[in-house]
Amino acid sequence: MQKPIIYHIPVCPFCQRTEILLNLKGHPDAVEFRVVDITRPRDPVLLQKTRGTTALPVMETEDGGILKESLVILDYLDETIAGGRQRRSDPFEHAIEQMLIAKEGPFTTAGYMLVMNQDRDARQSHQDKLLKLFLEINDFLMEHSPRSDFLFSNFGLAEAVFTPIFMRFWFLEFYEGFDLPAGPGFDRVRRWRQACLAHPAAQQTSREEVVKLYYDYALGAGNGALLPGREKSSFVLEPHWKTRPYPPAEKYGHPASDRALGLL
């Protein structure tokens, strides 16, 4: 029987959410994942299915129906794949997890703005914005879940949404020297992040992969776009990231060449 298909980029955080969810359900193979190379022109067949949009993930159901938006796909998989609902079954608890999930958009944007920022003078202001959002999450967790590691007793839907973002923010540690300040003000969100990062259902990527693939983001070029003087994006599938050296951590210095990045 034909399985549903998810077109994805292995290192894409929004795609990783769906893999985590399937792991939580104990059915990692319920969906066929097809890799899309975003550094090449998009396959016209796929482009026709998505009616011209290129954002990933895209899901194709067994009947050929097309779904976009990772949170929509996540909800659909949660409803349709065996293994038990991962959303909280109690309506109030579900509303709590949805309120936390609603904070993810601005949080992700703030982190990506910081990694892509090219203006040294703007670093502090980007960092301040991101820290303010970390504080909001800290406050939210203190209100609704002061004692547990997770929002509820287990790694659930909110964790499936945020964990891939926490993992991408490894690029902030490497390229911006950014991390949560010490001190109790961030303790709750730090504990949450730590528990999320360590969870066995969420090990689809690694700090090394994120740091190497997102080098071009750190220089301001997102989504497989090419930087001046370069012939290959850091998002290419070949050569494999494991064979490449670590990029320079100094993003505001001299940009590295294809050769220095091990892309040739």
Add this chain to the structure above:
Amino acid sequence: MQKPIIYHIPVCPFCQRTEILLNLKGHPDAVEFRVVDITRPRDPVLLQKTRGTTALPVMETEDGGILKESLVILDYLDETIAGGRQRRSDPFEHAIEQMLIAKEGPFTTAGYMLVMNQDRDARQSHQDKLLKLFLEINDFLMEHSPRSDFLFSNFGLAEAVFTPIFMRFWFLEFYEGFDLPAGPGFDRVRRWRQACLAHPAAQQTSREEVVKLYYDYALGAGNGALLPGREKSSFVLEPHWKTRPYPPAEKYGHPASDRALGLL
């Protein structure tokens, strides 16, 4: 028995969604609505319940639980109030309505940016952004529902989300002379909007109320903020908007006084 409470502003589009949903369920009185005057300092008791945030609506459950974010509250009411689920029960159809609902944030932002814009030279660019989003919705409806008036056969969850925004955009007609261009490119979204605006479950406000209350928005002051030289916001509850004259439609001209607006 204590009912759930929603703290709201009668003319707020995000609050109106919850009223529409209760009407669709045939239980408009299942929730007690308490009016908040956003032109006055917030009641400290409510401020403590919301832990300092001022955005509305806020819902207080029978047990004193606090929920924020209109889409979260909408989903919670849909799950907990009698009268049948308003979301589509089929998971794929629900995913379709969620994809459309996901377009509402940028759409609302674009319309509010246009009404609040004070720079004549920027009007066209704001209009273009909004029209692009109308076209996206048109395309989405053509893909998923070319023949019906609504996204599915009936006014449902997506309509409860968008209708209040279509109604607020009456301020764009009045203050910006903005409307959908003639021609078939916008026909599908025009038909959807028309059916939404006419639906009996969604008649909580009127063009006159929106135009009068949002005058200060058209001059760049949102959320009950006071404009220079003014003592009263156009969002005050007294004098009632019905007793006030229509504001001047020329928002880029000489600003109207409290007296001219009938606020004294």
